[in-house]
Amino acid sequence: MSEEILINVTPVETRVAVVENGVLQEVYIERSRSRGIVGNIYQGKVVRVLPGMQAAFVDIGLERTSFIHASDIACLDSEGAEHADIRTKIREGQLLTVQVTKDPMGTKGARLTTRLSVSSRYLVYMPGAAHIGVSHRIDDEEERQRLRDVLEVTVREEDEDLCDGYILRTAAEGVGEDELRADVKFLKRLWAAVERRMKRDTAPSVIYEDLPLFMRTMRDLVRPGLEKIRIDSRESFQRVGQFAEDYLPEIASQLEYYPGERPIFDLYGVEDEIQKALGRKVELKSGGYLIIDQTEAMSTIDINTGAFVGHRNLEETIFKTNLEAAAALARQLRLRNLGGIIIIDFIDMKDPEHRRQVLRALERAMEKDYAKTSITGVSELGLVEMTRKRTRESLEHVLCETCHYCHGRGSLKSPETVCYEVFREILRESRAYESKRLLVLASQEVVDSLLDEESANVADLEEFIGASIRFQVEAVYTQEQFDVVLL
Structure with missing residues (x-):
């Protein structure tokens, strides 16, 4: 199986496409005005505790307050505290250091946890977890045990009691002791910087932000079997090249700058596939x-x-x-x-x-x-x-918004249905007010139907109410909009 990663970078948007055997499989999109925040760490403030839901709302500085469940609040002070009532864990007004596990979606705020972690190429570091895990994607049992043993020896060189936790990521398959040791040291330095900001910054504020999308791609999506990583931005290509030189020297030869005039996503048919995926x-x-x-x-x-x-x-x-x-x-x-x-x-x-x-x-x-x-x-x-x-x-x-015409129903009332609504409105108006002439303002489709298929019904209605009815097309009206005006 051949796999390629295509990275399209503009000042306002970054898009990453994963292509397997010439077929688009995954798309990641990050816009400069609305970057995803999963993995970010915040200093937050508890604004409301909901005992009935065993949850709380936390202000981390976003438009909507974020949500944390009692099960996502780590309590290490006593046995069984993980399942304790949320009121024994946090209180309103309390400062809380949290990490985002789910981006805000629709009307829902971000989902949070107090179990903090930071990632590198091969490892996820979990302060205070005292556990070594291996990605379930590594299914060879001998390799899983080898990685666990190598990492445990490496970690105990600096942390004899193994107080912190690590998860070996899928990319760690086949790597040696030197690579894991470099990652452990990097994560320790990164976490020390995070701790300094936790002590210094007030709520609400950002303590730690994850890498931008094109850099996360190098960390998270590069896996065995990858043939090429093509990037259409020279500046981003240089930054990725430096990142690869520091952390992923083995993939440096797979990086390629794409300078072509034809957009890279057009060249590989990605744009067409994205359009199809919206249908x-x-x-x-x-x-x-x-x-x-x-x-x-x-x-x-x-x-x-x-x-x-x-x-x-x-x-x-x-x-x-x-x-x-x-x-x-x-x-x-x-x-x-x-x-x-x-x-x-x-x-x-x-x-x-x-x-x-x-x-x-x-x-x-x-x-x-x-x-x-x-x-x-x-x-x-x-x-x-x-x-x-x-x-x-x-x-x-990410790419669409609710239709302003149907308000998310996915369908519009037919011209026939709107015509009958017009008839009912005319009857209501004629009973409430005396007038010899009425004007109906509606869309082109509805007016055409009133003057054609429904013309006989219009004539009967005029005779019944004793008034003439005129029609006028309003170009800005949707198919469901109309007005009945007394003249």
Whole structure:
């Protein structure tokens, strides 16, 4: 499998595309006016404690107050304190050092924790955790144990009692003692700087900010099998080159500056794929298709055979469509960054073996996903429930806003429906006020319908109310807007 990372940098926006075998798999977008804040550490102030929810609101200097649950507040003073009532942990007005685990989404504020951590290329450092963990993505048991042993020896050179915790990241697979020792020292220096700011700064304030997106890409997305990292900004290329020289010398040869006149995302077809990812319908090669709907509570994916009629029988057609859909929807979840609860409506399969194979195909396809996922079995109705960890906004929420015309419904009242609303409004106006002439202001579509399909009904209405009705097109009106004016 060949993998490339494309980085498009402008003064207002940075975009990163992960392309596998020529197909776009993931997109990350960061805008200078609204940078993501996951990983940032803040000095905050508790503004409200909610005992009924076992949660609290914390002011960290953002537009909306942030949210912390009792389970995310570390209490190390007594056994069982982790599950204690939130009122025994914090109080209103208290200063609290917190880290963001989820960006603000929609109307919800950021999600916080007091279990602080900072990351390097190979490690996540967790002060006070006294634990060494290994990424579940490293599945070779011998390698997991080797890494654990090497890190423990390295850490105990500076911290004999192992008071702090570390997690070995996926990128640590195959690295040696020298690389891990360098990362440990870097994290210790970084944390010392964070502690100095924690003692000095008042609330609300930023204590520590994570790296910008193009630098985080080097730290988080570079993995074995990566062929090229192409960057279209000379300044960013130089900064990334320096970062690689200091921390990732083995990937220096894979960095490439792209100076072409044609935009890098156009050259690789990324722009077209992003536009497709904003639509509801995803075409399958067989002729089937997916319908993806995103709501605040969950996302749903419906699979249909469409134009695919198969070659043998109906059950075989359904099975092949579901298999193709399993691979396609796994890619769409990564590309659109859909998180939370996801309901997948596979086409009903009678054969239990077919259901098992489709579920296995979905699980295999999701193994490439770096977000944590959990999948249930296929129900008798063909439904699969799954969850995918959500830490940032979906692609749709980053790039789009609610439609001003339909207010998020995804549909408009038909011209016929609006015509009948106009008739009812005319009747209300004529009963309340005496007038021989009325003027209806409406959109072009509605006026056309009133003068054409509904002309006979308009004539009957004029006779019934004893007044003439005129129509005027208002170009700025939406299809659902209208006014009835007495003349």
